[in-house]
Each structure stands twice: as structure tokens, then as C-alpha cells.
Amino acid sequence: MAYIAAIDQGTTSSRCIVFDQAGGIVSVAQREHRQIFPKPGWVEHDASEIWTNVQAVVRDALSHASLSLGDIAAFGITNQRETTVVWDKATGEPVHNAIVWQDTRTDALIRQLGDQDRFRERSGLPLATYFSGPKLRWLLDNVEGLRARAERGEVLFGTMDTWLIWNLTGRHVTDVTNASRTMLMNLETLDWDQELVDAMDVPHEMLPEIRSSSEVYGTYEGVPVASALGDQQAALFGQTCFEPGEGKCTYGTGAFLLINTGDQPVHSQNGLLTTVGYKIGDEPAAYALEGAVAVTGALVQWFRDKIGLISSAAEIETLARTVDDNGGAYFVPAFSGLFAPHWRSDARGVIAGLTGYISRGHLARAVLEASAWQTREVVDAMNADSGVDLTTLRVDGGMTANNLLMQFLSDVLDVPVVRPIVAETTCLGAAYAAGLAVGYWSGTEELKANWHKAAEWEPSMEPAARARGYRKWKKAVERTVGWMDEDDD
């Protein structure tokens, strides 16, 4: 019996999950890597450490299930998006730590590049520190001699998919979903856009070849490496959202709502991103609208690690259930500005509505509720852009284990919230795309048949309470913007 192994190179850890043909999990292995914070707002990873960890989790996942490489039909890759690494083509050594998607060091560069919507038409993205292109530009400007070496073709650029595929197979390629997050790719041609590349002042020589999300890029120890998808696109694929109008929201460090818009890119009027959903081999690409929320699970982690009122992320629910409501407190976690639909890099977090009555239980509630209200904002934007109201929200990710949050989410959206039977949709999506490429699965219909509902939460909140809560949330959001000044670091 053969299996598919998905490698999930995430923000805090690398994992390998082995799936069987029914999409069931056979084995899991995980290793965390260091988060490097050289300055406030800067976040880096050691790409070499990540590669070492990826090799280790592949080994561990196989040995946990007593499997050998011969049992694996293909590897699939999914990865934290936008995180940028440049390495020496000859030695394979990174020239600098990878700059992580959350990193805001390119703030000044972004302002200097001009109007926020300058590249939106071509790239689908607003100018923001989030994307890879500006991070690459920062490296070229700040690592001594790097630009000259890039022009001589001595160094290579990649997002984490590219870094892994290069190490696994020796090829310098990226997939179209990851490329769509660089701000250097043209959404229509699905190739590097000369105007964008010139505007960002990036040498063309260092860019990888853009390929589909589902094809054999090469082999690792004789096993085909057959898919790459950015983590959110992989979750869309894993939730089998193959029809226009189908979408999902994944709750991890941040939250990401993606809706399949079919074979044409839809440009947002409401602060959403236009991105590539996936591309299977030679088939036309499927596009997606994306509502990205920077901080959801990360707020719970912050509450655990920096505030110390809980010792594990799951305990937030226990603490939150010690009270019946938020006591009037609202927590807007604009730790590195606000993402969709606001896109305000000058915002910083606030806890609004504090009174002497507020206890730690109320704060725990406010922490959880922040994820739900932020989702409400992007769902509203999605409804406005598409002209069709969402009727059910498909969710996945680790936070779906939190029943209180899922119920509250259903309450504030006023639609049922549904979790599929494999919560690990990110890995599942990468496995599905790889399996399709090597013929392990026959097609998307077979994959859809694997999708089953594992849990459902129905709305039960009074409309008046919902309206009042949303009004307060919006007032709290207003209080975050404009916090940063020109002379702040």
C-alpha cells in the first residue's frame, strides 16, 4: 500500500504528515524552529535549520508508521508564504536569515514606493510589508555585495517552497501560488512581470521558474516531489473548494479566508487580495479572493507566552468559560498593523473597554472573540466584492479545536460553521495536489468524495447582541489606527 507524504513548512514549525488513499492521517512528525527577533518588528528564520528540520520530520514521520521511502508515492509541499530567502547557488548557503512574512522592516521602503494601489492591477496585491518582493529588495539593498552577485547569477531567490524544492531536487522553481505573493508576478500571464520586477529593482537572474502547483518537479531519494502550494491555497485545495464560490477560513497564527473565483482574477474594492488559488498541471489556473487577518492564534500564543495566564493554547477556552461574556472588553491585536480589510501599517493593538470589573476570564474571552470579529470583517468584505452572501463557513486549522471560539464565530457571522473531518487541510491539500500529479488519485471528484463534515456549530446569538458587539468592535478598531508616528522605529 502506498502513501502520500505532505511537508508543511510553517511559521513556527515544520511538519510531515503521511496520508492514506482515503485522506486519513497515518503518521505525523513535527519540529519547531527558532524565531529570531533582531529588533522590534523584525522576524527571521534560519533557512538551514529549517532544511535540517524538514529532513528530520520526513524521517520521523516514516519511522513512526514503520514506513520506508519505498512506501511513499509522492511528496507534496506546502509552506508559510512570502517568507524570503536568498542563497548561494554554488554552496547552497543562505546569504542572510530568511525574512519572515510578519516582518515589518520594509515599512519605509513601502512608503517610498508610493501609492498603496500602485501594483494592484498587475499583481492583485496592495503595497504592504507582507509580500516577498519588498523583502527581497531589502536584502539586495542591505547585504553587502548581494546586488552585484545577483546580477552575476551567483545567488538565487526563493520563498520557502523554492528553498525546499531546490534542496530536495536541485531545481530552482516556485509554484504559481507562491509566486503570486511576491508582488513580482503578473496575475494574467502567470509569469514574472517586467514592470513589477523593474519597479522593485530586482535582478531577473535570481528569480525561479514559475511552474504549476501540481506536477513532478523532480525526485528526492527516488520519490517524486509533486506539489507546492502556499499554506492557505493548500487549505483551499484540501477543503476541496474546486468550484467558484466555494471557500474556507483557516485558523493558525493568522486567519485566512479564501474563496475560489474560477478562472478569472476578481479585483477587490474592499481590501481583499487577488491571488492564485491553484493550478493543476496544464489546466487553467483557479483564482481566489483572500481576506488575510494577521493575528488570531498568535494572540493566544502571546497570551500564553508573554502574559502567562495560561500554560497551553487550549487552556484559553477553560479560562474564557469561567465567565459568561467579555465584560465589555475588546482586544484588537494589531501587533504589526492591520491586514484585511483595513491594511493599516500604522495601527497598533489596543484593549478597549477596560474597567475595574474586567477579570482575566474576560480578557481570555476578548482574546478569542478577536478572531471571530476579524473574520466577520473579512466576510463582510467578501460578500460585498462577490455580491453573494456566504451561507456556510468551512473552517480548518488548530483553533477549530476550540469549541467556544467556533460557536462564537457562528454567532457573529450568523451562518453555520462547519469543520471537515480532516482538520489538517493544509497538509491534506499538498498531499492531494501531489497525489493527482502522480496518478495516486484519479481526479478532483474522488477528492471531493473524501470530504465529510466532522462538526457543525449553529448561530444562536440574538441579533441585537450581535449588532451591539460588532459596533463596539469597530469602535475598538478605530482606536488602533494612526498610532505609529514618523519618528517611531
Next chain:
Amino acid sequence: MPGPIQSIQRAAEVLKLLAHGGAHQLSVGEIARALDLAKPTVHGILRTLQEVGFVEQEVEGGKYRLGAALFQIGTSYLDGNELRAKALNWSDTLAMRAREAVRIGVMHGKHVLVVHHVFRPDNSRQTLDTGALLPWNATALGKALVAFGDNWPDGDLQAFTRHTLDPEQLHADMNVVRDRDWAYDLHELVEGEASVAAPIRDRRGVVVGAIGISGPVERLCDSPDLPPRLELVSYVREAARSVSRELGGLSW
């Protein structure tokens, strides 16, 4: 018999003080004032407690709070939400393999508290019953929990069907459960339904929960008066082992 040891009494006072208010943090001076002790005495106690992990400081020279080691040895209690988070992947996989609804339970007084529920994977209409209480004596989950638990929950045992076991049969069944390391119920809670469950163990080998499936006897059993099929039992036990591994209760 020697008398009470003063330094242990004082250490206990310090721990009680820190425990008062949960994640409360106190400085050496604050503790000394509260307990009416000399600062060097308190400092010495805290240093020793810190070495064994019973108290900790966020930063060197900062305030003290209760340490992680204290929670680990404290009780066999495991946060139900934590258990659900750790069990998510394996309960999903169990539901897919067995094609039945999955529940994870923990003892809550005299009842089994459902901390996690995965729907039967047939996309039929089902309602989440996380938070519901089940009788222990007529469910596989309850029997798996009590068989490996510290005590027999007191109170009269309700009979739900003519198949619900009487106390004598139940005691005998418990010995079998302990031998086999899994439990089942057949028509004992609801006529025509069966369930299978196996214990989940933490790193100390203590049973902290149970995971199981339930459904109509026609699907779970080869015949209405036979125990559930061994194939299903093996899926349940495998899931229990995987969750136990996740909790550090078993090595790979």
C-alpha cells in the same frame, strides 16, 4: 515520630501564597511581608523550590510564580480542552476508519463528560454534543475510565435497558476491561446500540480520558448478541494509543 519540619511547612506556605490567585507573581519582599519571615529565609526557600521546578521566574531577579513541575505532579487532571486539541487528528482518523461517530470522555464526578465529538462521516444531520454528560455504567467510555480510575463512583446505578449490567456483573466486567485494555457496551444504554472505547494515558501512565465509537449494533457487531467486531476494536485502540503518544504516554 519526629515533629513537623519547619522548612517544609514554610515552603508549603510560600506555595499556597503563590497559588492564591493563580498566575499571581510575587517578589521576595512581598512574600516575606505576607508570611512575616526574614527576606534571606524566603530567598533560600524560593531558590530551593526553583531548583526542583516548583516555582519559576520570568526574568532573573524578577518576581516568582508557581512552576510547571508543580502542575505536572499535582493531579491526574488534564484540561479537557487540551485533550481535545491533542486528540483532534486521531479522533478524525478514527471516525474515518470506523465510519462511526467518535467521542472522547473524561470523568466528571459520577458522570462521563464528553470533551470531544466527531460526527459520523456520512454528512447526515448531527448535533454536536460536546459538554454532554453520559452515565458511566452503561457506556464503553465510562467503563474504560472507571476500570482504570482511582475509585468507583458512589451512588445508585441506573438501569437504562434490560441489558444494563447490575453491580455484580459490572464488577466482573471491570476485571475483563482491565485485562483487555478496552471496553464495550451492548444494548446497555440504548436498546439496539453499542459502543467501544479504550483508555488514553498521559506520560505517567495515568488514564486521563477515553476515546470510543458508538452506533447501531447492526453496523458495530456481526450479530445483535455478539461484542463489536475486532476490526473496529483495533481502530479504537490504535486511536487511543496515538492520543496517548501525543500526550507523551507512550514512546513511538
